[in-house]
Amino acid sequence: MAMNTTRRDFLKTSAAGAAVGTAFWVANEPKVALSNNPLEKLNFACIGVEGKGSSDTDSAGRDGSVVALCDIDESRLNKKARRYPDAAKYIDFRVMLDEMGDKIDAxxxxxxxxxxxxxxATAMKQGKHCFCQKPLTWSVSEARLLRKLAQEHGVATQMxxxxTAANGLREAVEVVRSGAIGNVSEVHVWTNRPVWPQGEGRPTETAEIPEGLHWDLFLGPAPDRPYSPVYHPFKWRGWLDFGTGALGDMACHTANMAVMAxxxxxPKTIVADHTGIVEGETxxxxSTITFEFPETEKRGPVTMYWYDGGRKPPVELSQGEKMSNSGSLLVGSKGTLFSPNDYGASYKLLPREQYKDFAKPEQSLPRSPGHFTxxxxxxxxxxxAMSNFDYASRLTETILLGNAAMRAGKKLEWDGEKGEFADADANKFxxxxxxxGWSL
Structure with missing residues (x-):
């Protein structure tokens, strides 16, 4: 949908409602119709095109046209460009958006x-729809800003x-909300991550920047530091300046079902028990992180426990059920919901004998035509999209408060309305x- 006048008219028409048949998805109707009319095809620009970015780019190519590719690593950029030879290539997304603004929809x-x-943020300020990988942001303040920008600019968003698009997750949410396991007081969430370096200091060796790798653009808003192969392309996740660790990487998946339900x-308080952040670097x-959530109109108080690095809940599952390497456990007054899955995509109600004749509650959430679709x-x-930035930013904020508690090294009290900790010194996290040269 390159944004010339004709296509702007189309967008206005479609935004007025999907009743014209351009696109739709509803609770009991899984069929989807995205127009094959070239005039109406979405034009995507893809920022980061290898790793998870490779499949995200291909998803964009299935549901629209990929008109631009951007990556700070030219070898990765050129590899993806072989699949999309007509797409313009860039190493700096800011230049891409400036030069191709009216040719990009999302x-x-x-x-x-x-x-x-x-x-x-740069894309949304130009009115572009935005799909962004998890965690939505590196910091709590950034998550709040993206929610605000999405609302201000009226763009479609998804994390x-x-x-979130798995029918099993949506069904589990319906089961919990129906009261099938009673009042939930405890949630346990765990992962087998990290599977990358963490708990170590900054490397002392130096190395030449590989040809075609634009290190300054990789750093972006992060503090300047010398290039090292320990950061790029995958091992950045454990470094405080670049990633959000095991919690940020996986909790937006593994805690998602419980947070939604x-x-x-x-949370009113967050406290972390961990093996130590080394030299402020990784x-x-x-770690084990405890989040205390206050009572609301819909439920009582809930304590959520997060475990990573091989730690698991000190909970005995009923009837010989085995604890998985990652998953979640919601403990209610009547029973337990166990999801032995990174994504909450499947679940079991325990004890099994108690729920052998369980009738699922009436469907209340739509079933997805596919996450990117x-x-x-x-x-x-x-x-x-169900994981739009209104929801995704709040999920991300909950998760990243755990990282702030790890870095503070103390129990923190959180004021969600003000968006600050009672301990003013901890607000720097x-x-x-x-x-x-970089600003929001």
């Missing part, structure tokens, strides 16, 4: 965590936590100053 952002916010936003090798439909004027 962007995908699949970069390291520390550049999610600035890439997404890349694909479990119970509205686990704005997240710990393992939800986003494409929203861009074309259909229903918002809610965001950071951007490097010169």
């Amino acid at each position: 962007v995908t952002v699949s970069t390291p965590d520390h550049t999610h916010a600035i890439a997404a 890349g936590n694909q479990g 119970l509205d686990l936003f704005d 997240y710990p090798k393992s 939800e986003f494409a439909i929203a861009c074309a004027g259909g229903a918002p 809610l965001g950071r100053d951007y490097r010169d």
Whole structure:
């Protein structure tokens, strides 16, 4: 949908409602119609095109046209360009958006965590729809900003936590909300991550920047530091300047079902027990984080426990059920819901004998036509994607408060309305100053 006058008229028409048949998805109707008319095809620009960015780019190519590719690593950029030879190539998303503004309808952002916010914000300020990988942002303050920008600019949005589109997750949410396991007081969430270096100091060796790797653009808003092969292309996740550790990487998947079912936003306290952040450089090798959520009109108080680095809940499952390497456990007054899955895509009700004749509650959430397709439909004027930034930013905020508690090294009290900790010194962990030349 290059944004000339004709296509702008189309967008206005489709945004008025999907009744014209451009795109739709509803609770009991899984069929989807995205127009094959070239005039109406979404034009995507993809920022970060290898790793998860490779599949995100291909998803964009299935539901629209990929008109631009951007990556700070020219070898990765050129590799993806072989599949999309007609797409323009860029190493700097800011230049791409400036030069191709009216030819782009939507962007995908699949970069390291520390550049999610600035890439997404730059695109949304130009009126571009935005798909951004999880966690939505590197910091709590960035998550709040992206929510605000999405609302101000009226763009379609989605975070890349694909479990949200799994029917099993949506059904589990319906089961919990129905009261089938009673009043939930405890939630346990765990992962086998990290599977990358954490709990170590800054490397002392130096190395030449590989040809075609634009290190300054990789750094983006992060503080300047010398290049090292320990950061790029995959191992950045454990470094505080670039990633969000095991918690940021996986909790937007693994805690998603519980957060959605119970509205686990704005914890009143957060405290972390961990093996230590080394030299202010990397997240710990393992941690347990406790989030205390106050009572709401819909539920009582809930304690959520997060475990990583091989730690698991000290909970005995009934009837010999085995604890998985990652998953979640919701403990209610009547029973337990166990999801032995990274994404909450499947679940079991325990004890099994008690629930052998369980009748599922009436469906209340729509079933998905596919995670990325939800986003494409929203861009074309259909229903918002379920993991849109209104929800995704709050999920991300909940998760990243755990990282702030790890860095503070103490129990923190959180005021969600004010967006600050009672301990003023800990507020420095809610965001950071951007490097010169980069700003939101």
